[in-house]
Amino acid sequence: MTIKFFRMTENPDVVSKDINVDAPVVAFTDARPTANCSILSPVLLLTWTAALQGCNYAYIPDFGRFYFVGDITLMTGGRCAVPCYVDALTSWAAGIKVCKGTVLRAENPKSMQLHDSKFPLIAKMGLVQTFFDTTPFSINDDGYNYLLTVQGKEGATGEG
8 A cells, every 4th residue: 555645734624735645744555454444544554764753644545545643653663653543625626526416504594684693793883794796605506695794883895
């Protein structure tokens, strides 16, 4: 099994990380998982190399998934155990990017008042609403409108 290791500096919560799978810091072609290995959180037994130091991200083509690398444990015989934890956002980024969803809270953009018990309005505060015909989101193909609502002081323009 092949496993490729990287040094990733991006925010882990980003869906598509800028990882070039063809340019790993180090790659192993003889990696093998421990017995009863989980695909979501495998522990790999590898021959230790100093190139692994600082690597915090991995890609396993056989599993088709990207992984965060945990604390590497040195073992006898020049081996090491490398725990990995699936990065679901990047592993399934293509599917995530084409998802369509429905906003369940304040979903009526035609209402001029936002009534949401989780974000109650304060007395003497006004609402400024702006409707956008175009957005940077690619899921606006079905003619849905996006609504930006800002709560501000009475008479405020919403700027600032």
